[in-house]
Amino acid sequence: MSDPVRPPEPATEGATAVPDGARPRRARRTLTQVFLIRLWKNKLALFGAIWLILATVTIVAAPLLPLPSPTRIDVSNTFAPPSSEHLLGTDENGRDVLARLIAGGRVSILVGLTAAVLTVVIGGLLGVLAGYFGGLVDRVIMRFTDGILSIPVFFLLLAVVALFGSTITVLILALSLTRWMGPARLLRGEVLRVKEMEFTTAAQALGAGHLRIMFTHLLPQAMPSLIVATSIGVGNVMLVEAGLSFLGLGISPPTPSWGNMLTASQFYMWSAPQLAVYPGIMILLSVMAFNTLGDVIRDALDPRLRSSGD
Amino acid sequence: MLEYLTKQIFVSVVVLFLVMTTTFFLIKAAPGQLSILADPTLSPEVVATVERRFGLDRPPIEQYGLWMANVVRGDLGFSLVYGRPVLPMILDRLPATLLLGFTALLITVVIGIPAGVIAARWPNSPLDQALSFLSVVGLAMPNFWLGILLIILFSVQLGWLPGSGMQTIGQPFSVLDRLSYLVLPAVVLATSTTAEIMRYTRSSWLEVIHQDYVRSARSKGLAESAVHGKHIMKNALIPVLTILGLSLPRLIGGSAIIESLFSWPGIGSMAVNAAVGRDATVILGTTIFVSVAVIASNLIIDVTYGLIDPRIRYE
Numbered sequence: 032m033s034d035p036v037r038p039p040e041p042a043t044e045g046a047t048a049v050p051d052g053a054r055p056r057r058a059r060r061t062l063t064q065v066f067l068i069r070l071w072k073n074k075l076a077l078f079g080a081i082w083l084i085l086a087t088v089t090i091v092a093a094p095l096l097p098l099p100s101p102t103r104i105d106v107s108n109t110f111a112p113p114s115s116e117h118l119l120g121t122d123e124n125g126r127d128v129l130a131r132l133i134a135g136g137r138v139s140i141l142v143g144l145t146a147a148v149l150t151v152v153i154g155g156l157l158g159v160l161a162g163y164f165g166g167l168v169d170r171v172i173m174r175f176t177d178g179i180l181s182i183p184v185f186f187l188l189l190a191v192v193a194l195f196g197s198t199i200t201v202l203i204l205a206l207s208l209t210r211w212m213g214p215a216r217l218l219r220g221e222v223l224r225v226k227e228m229e230f231t232t233a234a235q236a237l238g239a240g241h242l243r244i245m246f247t248h249l250l251p252q253a254m255p256s257l258i259v260a261t262s263i264g265v266g267n268v269m270l271v272e273a274g275l276s277f278l279g280l281g282i283s284p285p286t287p288s289w290g291n292m293l294t295a296s297q298f299y300m301w302s303a304p305q306l307a308v309y310p311g312i313m314i315l316l317s318v319m320a321f322n323t324l325g326d327v328i329r330d331a332l333d334p335r336l337r338s339s340g341d
Numbered sequence: 342m343l344e345y346l347t348k349q350i351f352v353s354v355v356v357l358f359l360v361m362t363t364t365f366f367l368i369k370a371a372p373g374q375l376s377i378l379a380d381p382t383l384s385p386e387v388v389a390t391v392e393r394r395f396g397l398d399r400p401p402i403e404q405y406g407l408w409m410a411n412v413v414r415g416d417l418g419f420s421l422v423y424g425r426p427v428l429p430m431i432l433d434r435l436p437a438t439l440l441l442g443f444t445a446l447l448i449t450v451v452i453g454i455p456a457g458v459i460a461a462r463w464p465n466s467p468l469d470q471a472l473s474f475l476s477v478v479g480l481a482m483p484n485f486w487l488g489i490l491l492i493i494l495f496s497v498q499l500g501w502l503p504g505s506g507m508q509t510i511g512q513p514f515s516v517l518d519r520l521s522y523l524v525l526p527a528v529v530l531a532t533s534t535t536a537e538i539m540r541y542t543r544s545s546w547l548e549v550i551h552q553d554y555v556r557s558a559r560s561k562g563l564a565e566s567a568v569h570g571k572h573i574m575k576n577a578l579i580p581v582l583t584i585l586g587l588s589l590p591r592l593i594g595g596s597a598i599i600e601s602l603f604s605w606p607g608i609g610s611m612a613v614n615a616a617v618g619r620d621a622t623v624i625l626g627t628t629i630f631v632s633v634a635v636i637a638s639n640l641i642i643d644v645t646y647g648l649i650d651p652r653i654r655y656e
């Protein structure tokens with residue numbers, strides 16, 4: 032459950048500082064190039080990107096892989112060690128662990144992505160409204176945002192899933208309704224930054240309406256920040272979902288998710304500790320990948336850290 | 342200052358009002374009946390009696406008004422499962438949660454801040470890189486998973502520390518016994534906040550290093566240790582205090598999972614049990630109670646902030 036307000040990593044000194052005139056002036060790099068260079072330098076993020084690509088391919092190709100069904104119970108073959116038939120062995124019900132990890136990954140990553148996108152949409156909308164209109168609208172929205180930030184929303188989340196049942200839809204809605212505050216603050220800042228620029232004034236002079244200015248002029252400028260917020264948001268949402276599922280209040284069995292696989296593993300810590308290890312590693316690697324990728328995109332966007340000589 | 346304080350209190354009250362309203366209407370909007378009324382063997386008369394007893398037969402808006410008035414008086418209603426008043430249930434379990442929470446906060450401060458300072462003192466050194474890797478891992482790791490791993494290692498395999506509960510049953514209270522139960526859940530609860538505080542301290546420190554007054558401190562020949570110990574520390578740690586305040590909701594929210602995992606008899610595990618048993622009044626009451634506590638502590642931090650940093654002039 033990471034805080035929506037994440038610390039900025041300070042510029043690593045020396046890594047990017049190119050003294051003026053020390054080299055022949057290079058052509059201005061595109062954002063994608065800057066991103067790729069930074070990705071190459073940050074081995075952790077590079078590893079994360081590779082992990083996410085691998086995970087996505089595996090999840091998408093899962094039906095084509097020669098894997099046993101993740102829900103097929105085989106009581107005669109519980110806690111089996113790794114074998115050619117079950118690459119990571121079987122769990123307490125004789126189900127194939129690898130197949131369950133892949134199926135669980137699909138659920139966890141899908142919930143994470145959907146909720147993160149929804150979070151950014153809700154937060155983004157409020158942030159744009161606050162930043163664009165300023166004044167009373169801004170004050171009301173931002174006070175509200177700060178207020179919600181200062182309460183332990185996890186308890187609200189518990190209440191919502193307990194009362195409405197923990198279906199995937201309820202989960203996604205509840206997660207995004209309790210996590211939009213970070214993106215709202217971010218977007219407000221972005222809009223304040225670009226609001227006073229000439230193109231906004233020009234659009235106003237041409238008679239563009241509020242909605243048009245907000246969505247066709249201001250929003251595209253803030254798009255990169257939205258991508259960062261989404262990437263980091265996916266990691267956060269995945270952690271919360273895993274926690275809820277672990278408590279039995281998230282994705283409910285028999286649908287496997289990394290979180291609810293850990294619930295079951297608790298009862299076999301003595302006999303089969305390996306069951307507690309795999310799903311956790313999956314969560315750790317995926318959240319780390321989304322977080323570090325978010326950091327790299329943010330660094331690539333920060334003009335102070337850009338290595339291009341312009 | 343007084344004006345600022347009144348404003349903050351006003352905002353806090355409004356937020357609390359919103360929290361209360363939201364939770365109340367969430368419960369009213371929830372499909373299905375409350376747990377005790379879902380029992381099909383109950384006769385309609387019994388159901389009606391129970392509904393009257395808890396005021397469930399009145400129109401929602403009336404229930405809402407009544408309920409708000411009660412909450413303000415400190416009456417959070419009765420547990421729908423146990424029939425006990427909610428506030429004493431919370432207060433019974435408060436000391437355990439406070440003990441766990443404060444220990445975790447202590448670990449966060451005692452490990453997180455020095456680690457951040459060390460990282461910033463020698464930026465890009467192998468030590469800095471190792472610490473920053475640890476913080477990335479700490480922020481990406483589900484803390485309950487770390488808890489499971491530590492229980493497997495220290496309780497199951499090595500048998501050094503107990504992995505569940507708050508004290509050895511049948512033994513008189515002793516500090517050592519309590520500490521042995523406290524260590525694992527507190528460390529686990531503190532992981533992500535420690536990682537975060539470390540990151541913030543590092544970046545805050547590195548920002549202050551480049552300020553003019555630090556350069557002049559150096560140029561007048563102050564030893565490096567004095568520059569860091571005096572000039573940088575004071576200014577770098579102020580923003581860290583705010584982040585510490587912001588991490589309180591997370592610490593409390595995290596306690597729900599960690600208390601459940603370690604069977605720690607606090608408010609968090611109570612809320613989880615209530616959520617599983619659909620005990621609406623208890624979840625509601627806990628949410629409100631915890632919100633009041635966190636908002637109040639943030640107010641205190643705000644005021645402290647103003648006392649430490651004279652640059653802050655409350656409009």
